[in-house]
């Protein structure tokens with residue numbers, strides 16, 4: 453019976469990691485996989501998270517089931533991080549469900565949308581995180597793209613984006629990166645978010661925000677400005693939050709889906725729907741990561757320590773952006789200043805597929821096939837080698 457199944461092609465990004473591991477060169481550089489790396493090239497567990505884990509193990513007396521929508525303390529804390537302490541003035545309209553990572557939250561949200569309106573079309577940015585399309589599609593949504601990135605300017609193709617959204621039929625779902633766009637690092641500014649919010653409200657489009665990097669762009673509040681602005685402008689929206697990167701709990705699968713409904717009566721129905729759908733997917737979300745995040749956020753001393761660690765990560769990424777932009781501008785003779793204005797872990801270098809292969813095979817520099825680089829993989833020690841190598845392949 454299983455013979456009908458065909459071989460799944462290797463994941464291009466995981467393939468980059470595997471090739472990097474096999475490379476024995478001393479000068480190899482991994483700019484591929486999307487995890488934060490510190491000065492030593494490691495992906496650490498933040499100190500505040502480690503301390504919360506130790507406290508939790510000492511204090512936890514049961515591992516009995518919680519509920520299909522998870523840990524209420526975690527849900528409330530993470531919703532307040534995203535929507536602000538006043539929950540954008542819409543507390544009664546919010547339904548919250550803990551989910552296994554941002555991916556679980558995206559899939560739960562897509563199932564919720566498909567239950568509300570089967571066969572809905574979700575529009576994702578062109579380009580977007582590669583997993584958006586299969587994750588949303590597996591829940592039954594049709595997935596299409598809206599214009600987002602302008603390869604000619606390495607900025608947002610804002611006019612094209614607005615005109616496209618302004619022509620969509622009502623109830624279309626628009627997936628937006630709340631901050632730190634993956635793969636380009638190119639975010640909308642506040643004035644652009646305001647325009648997008650007005651178009652979404654006018655056309656009655658449904659925003660589905662993906663927040664996977666809160667605090668890794670500017671800071672916790674400025675990175676969430678998009679969510680807070682939209683929550684004040686449109687009646688309904690969804691937010692999928694991932695705690696993987698900003699709390700360093702990647703493998704603990706820790707995320708939240710927030711559904712903002714038109715009114716409190718609707719919200720009381722929607723939270724039950726989220727629980728019902730979760731029962732059919734994972735029944736109950738995994739506890740550990742959420743219990744740890746709840747403890748970090750609810751304990752003032754741990755929270756302060758975590759914010760300081762997160763601030764260090766964001767500052768480090770932003771200073772590496774400046775360093776790389778300057779070095780690339782010097783070695784290529786082209787203006788790479790746009791890298792400085794981008795935010796989050798990623799930027800996309802304007803390289804053809806064969807140039808990406810040449811960087812790997814001739815210079816031991818590994819990146820995603822579309823030229824996406826993880827800025828946290830750059831360091832003061834390897835930056836000159838990266839910039840010289842990129843210049844060499846761009847000349848060839």
Ligand SMILES: Cc1ncc(COP(=O)(O)O)c(C=O)c1O
Pocket residue numbers: 486552553554555556581629634662663664694695696702706707
């Ligand atoms: C844009 C975006 N959304 C969602 C996720 C999902 O994160 P998680 O590992 O929490 O499922 C990622 C992870 O890389 C991401 O880049």
